[in-house]
Amino acid sequence: MSTFTSDHHADLPAVLETLHAIGRDIVAPNAESVDREARFPTEAFDALKAQKYLSCYVPVEYGGMGLSLTDVTRMCEVLGQYCASTAMVFAMHQIQVACIVDHALGAPFFQGYAREMVQHQYLIASATTELGIGGDVRSSICAVQVDGDRFTLEKQAPVISYGAMADAILVTCRKNADASPSDQAQVLVRKADVTLTRLAPWDALGFRGTCSEGFTLKSQGGAEQILPVPYADIHRRTMHPFAHCVWSSLWLGLATDAVQRARTAVRAEARKNPSVTPISATRLAEVDNVLFSMRGGIRQTVAEYQRVLDDPSSEAASGFAFAIAINSLKLTSSQLVVDIVGKAMLICGIAGYRNDSKLTLGRHLRDAYGAALMVNNDRILGQSATMQIVQR
Numbered sequence: 081m082s083t084f085t086s087d088h089h090a091d092l093p094a095v096l097e098t099l100h101a102i103g104r105d106i107v108a109p110n111a112e113s114v115d116r117e118a119r120f121p122t123e124a125f126d127a128l129k130a131q132k133y134l135s136c137y138v139p140v141e142y143g144g145m146g147l148s149l150t151d152v153t154r155m156c157e158v159l160g161q162y163c164a165s166t167a168m169v170f171a172m173h174q175i176q177v178a179c180i181v182d183h184a185l186g187a188p189f190f191q192g193y194a195r196e197m198v199q200h201q202y203l204i205a206s207a208t209t210e211l212g213i214g215g216d217v218r219s220s221i222c223a224v225q226v227d228g229d230r231f232t233l234e235k236q237a238p239v240i241s242y243g244a245m246a247d248a249i250l251v252t253c254r255k256n257a258d259a260s261p262s263d264q265a266q267v268l269v270r271k272a273d274v275t276l277t278r279l280a281p282w283d284a285l286g287f288r289g290t291c292s293e294g295f296t297l298k299s300q301g302g303a304e305q306i307l308p309v310p311y312a313d314i315h316r317r318t319m320h321p322f323a324h325c326v327w328s329s330l331w332l333g334l335a336t337d338a339v340q341r342a343r344t345a346v347r348a349e350a351r352k353n354p355s356v357t358p359i360s361a362t363r364l365a366e367v368d369n370v371l372f373s374m375r376g377g378i379r380q381t382v383a384e385y386q387r388v389l390d391d392p393s394s395e396a397a398s399g400f401a402f403a404i405a406i407n408s409l410k411l412t413s414s415q416l417v418v419d420i421v422g423k424a425m426l427i428c429g430i431a432g433y434r435n436d437s438k439l440t441l442g443r444h445l446r447d448a449y450g451a452a453l454m455v456n457n458d459r460i461l462g463q464s465a466t467m468q469i470v471q472r
C-alpha cells in the first residue's frame with residue numbers, strides 16, 4: 081500500500097492526482113471485497129481522511145480546503161472510476177457538509193462544528209427518507225421537540241447510508257409537533273447522543289458498500305444543533321442541486337471506467353488482427369459519444385449551479401428553470417449510466433459478463449441501476465411535469 085503525505089492544498093489538479101493515486105492503490109484493490117461483503121470502504125476513507133478530503137468543502141477560514149462545488153464534483157468523478165460505493169459515500173457526506181457550510185455558518189455552534197469537522201474528519205450521514213413517507217424528502221412525519229435549550233427527536237428511517245459508521249447524521253423532521261409535513265427543519269445529531277436500533281439490513285443489488293441500513297433513530301442534543309434556516313431553503317439551494325451534481329458526477333466516473341474497460345477489450349481484439357478494424361471499435365466510438373453527452377450535460381449543469389453559488393444575491397435557485405435543469409441532470413445521467421455500462425458490456429462480451437475477469441462489468445451494472453432509485457426517477461419526473469405546465 082502506498083503512503084501519501086498529508087501536505088494538501090486547494091490546488092485541484094494536485095488534489096485529483098492524489099485522488100487517482102489513492103484510487104489506484106487503495107480504492108480499486110478493495111472495491112471487489114467491499115461489494116461482495118457489502119462492507120464499508122474503510123481503507124478508502126482512512127486514506128481520504130489522512131488527506132483531510134472529508135472537509136475539502138469547508139472554507140479555509142475554518143481550516144478546510146475551501147474547494148468549490150465544481151471541485152467536489154470532479155473528486156466524485158475520479159472516485160467513481162475506482163469504486164462507486166466509495167464515491168457515493170464521499171458524495172453523500174459532501175452534500176451534508178454543504179448543507180452546514182452554505183446555511184449554518186452564521187451560527188456560533190456551527191462555526192465551532194466546522195472546525196471540529198476539519199480536525200476530526202467527521203463523516204456525516206443523512207436521514208431524509210422516513211417510514212410512511214417514502215422518498216418524498218419534502219415531507220416528514222417525525223418532529224423535533226424543543227424543551228428549553230434541549231431537543232429530542234425520533235425517526236423511523238428505512239435507509240441511512242453508513243449510518244452505523246457516521247460521526248453525525250443530519251435528520252429532516254417537522255420543525256415542531258404542530259407543523260405541517262412540509263414545514264421542516266434539519267437537525268445535526270451527534271453519534272454520542274443517538275441510539276440507532278436496526279430496522280433493516282442492507283443486502284442490495286448495488287452500492288453495497290454504502291451500508292444503507294434502516295434504523296429507528298432516537299436522539300437528543302442542544303437546540304443550537306437545529307440548522308438556523310428552514311429546510312425548504314436548504315433543500316432548494318443546496319440539498320437538491322448539490323446532491324444531483326455530485327451523484328451524476330460519480331455516475332460519470334463509473335461510466336468512464338466501463339468505457340475504459342471496453343477500450344481495453346477492443347485494443348486486445350485489434351492486436352489480434354492489426355489490418356482489420358474490429359466491429360467492436362465502432363461500438364466503442366458509439367458508446368464514447370454517449371459518454372461525451374453525459375459529461376457535457378453534467379459539466380454544463382454544474383457550471384450553472386456554481387454561478388448560483390457564486391452569487392448569493394441570485395434568485396435563480398428559486399426559479400422553475402433551475403429546478404427543472406437539476407431534475408433533468410439527474411434523470412438523464414441516471415439513465416445514461418445504465419445505457420453506457422450496457423453498451424460497454426456488449427463490447428467486452430463474456431469477459432464483461434464474468435465476475436472473475438479483469439474486464440468484469442457486473443458491479444458497474446448493478447451500481448448503475450441504483451441511480452434511478454436514489455429519489456425515484458418517477459417522482460422527479462412528476463415534479464418536473466408539474467413545473468413544465470406553470471413555467472413561462
Ligand SMILES: Cc1cc2nc3c(=O)[nH]c(=O)nc-3n(C[C@@H](O)[C@H](O)[C@H](O)COP(=O)(O)OP(=O)(O)OC[C@H]3O[C@@H](n4cnc5c(N)ncnc54)[C@H](O)[C@@H]3O)c2cc1C
Nearest residue numbers: 206207208209214215239240241287454455456458459462
Ligand atoms: C444506494 C442508496 C442509498 C440511499 N441512501 C439514503 C440515505 O442515506 N438516507 C436516506 O434518507 N435515504 C437514502 N436512500 C433512499 C432514497 O433514495 C429513496 O428515495 C427511498 O428509499 C425511497 O425509496 P422508494 O423508491 O421505495 O420509495 P418512493 O420514492 O416512495 O417510490 C416508490 C414507488 O412509488 C412511486 N412514486 C411514489 N411517489 C410518487 C410520485 N409522487 N410520483 C410518481 N411516482 C411516485 C415511485 O415511482 C416508485 O415506483 C438511498 C437509496 C439508495 C438506492
